[in-house]
Amino acid sequence: MDVILFLVFASIAVVCAVNVVVQTHPISSALSLIGVMGALAILYLLLGAEFIAMAQVIVYAGAIMVLFIFVIMLLNAGAEQRRGRSLAVQLVGVPGFFGLLALLAYAILRLFPNATNVHFGGFTKGTAQDIGRALFTKYLLAFEVTSLLILIAIVGAIVLARKELD
Amino acid sequence: MTGVPLSWYLILSALLFVLGVAGFLFRRNIITIFMSIELMLNAVNLSFISFSYQLKQVDGHLFTFFVMVVAAAESAVGLAIILTVFKNRNTLDVDEVNSMKN
Numbered sequence: 398m399d400v401i402l403f404l405v406f407a408s409i410a411v412v413c414a415v416n417v418v419v420q421t422h423p424i425s426s427a428l429s430l431i432g433v434m435g436a437l438a439i440l441y442l443l444l445g446a447e448f449i450a451m452a453q454v455i456v457y458a459g460a461i462m463v464l465f466i467f468v469i470m471l472l473n474a475g476a477e478q479r480r481g482r483s484l485a486v487q488l489v490g491v492p493g494f495f496g497l498l499a500l501l502a503y504a505i506l507r508l509f510p511n512a513t514n515v516h517f518g519g520f521t522k523g524t525a526q527d528i529g530r531a532l533f534t535k536y537l538l539a540f541e542v543t544s545l546l547i548l549i550a551i552v553g554a555i556v557l558a559r560k561e562l563d
Numbered sequence: 564m565t566g567v568p569l570s571w572y573l574i575l576s577a578l579l580f581v582l583g584v585a586g587f588l589f590r591r592n593i594i595t596i597f598m599s600i601e602l603m604l605n606a607v608n609l610s611f612i613s614f615s616y617q618l619k620q621v622d623g624h625l626f627t628f629f630v631m632v633v634a635a636a637e638s639a640v641g642l643a644i645i646l647t648v649f650k651n652r653n654t655l656d657v658d659e660v661n662s663m664k665n
Contacts, residue, residue, distance in 0.1 A: 417602060423592055437609060449624050520619060531624075550640050553639075557643035
């Protein structure tokens with residue numbers, strides 16, 4: 398059952414991620430990215446991260462992607478026009494892609510030869526209670542710095558967006 | 564004893580990251596490039612959650628939480644920059660926005 402769920406949602410994530418890269422229209426890319434994030438939320442649940450799965454759906458798929466789609470619609474962004482790829486891109490890009498992937502996979506398999514098997518329910522410390530306890534004791538300073546970062550981001554976004562340019 | 568090996572999750576994460584890198588390098592629309600960055604952040608988050616499962620500690624979840632917060636702040640500022648660029652240049656193509664060149 399774990400294997401079936403993993404394979405189904407991993408393939409959904411990969412297909413949607415490929416779609417993000419190959420679609421020429423930004424709206425199609427954005428909707429595919431929402432698919433990736435939903436599939437990843439299910440995988441987080443399988444890994445026992447229930448709070449992070451909910452935060453993924455609410456913050457990423459809910460807030461950030463709505464902001465993206467809002468900007469795409471506001472700018473009325475059309476499809477990217479195709480231009481001929483240079484020969485160097487074709488010669489270097491595609492082997493580079495598979496080379497980087499093979500390097501990462503090799504490093505993973507070498508570094509973790511005795512990794513545990515993942516069972517649903519094998520790790521139950523990802524609840525909101527545990528996250529909250531760690532967040533407000535061990536990571537309290539990081540949490541406060543985060544609030545400062547958010548404040549700076551709000552001010553920066555407002556200043557950038559309402560600047561009258563002539 | 565059935566179950567998915569943890570390395571499958573890590574390889575999925577690597578695959579998503581490499582797809583994000585490819586989108587970042589090959590696309591020309593600035594919004595799509597920005598979405599590729601979000602894809603890479605998501606791939607790294609999956610790695611953090613997998614390591615958290617392996618080590619039976621909750622710290623990886625906290626890192627993922629902070630990455631989400633930083634991504635939210637980053638997308639707010641980044642999209643404001645994209646709006647300003649579009650107002651000035653009337654284009655979203657990154658090849659057209661090269662006034663810093665030379």
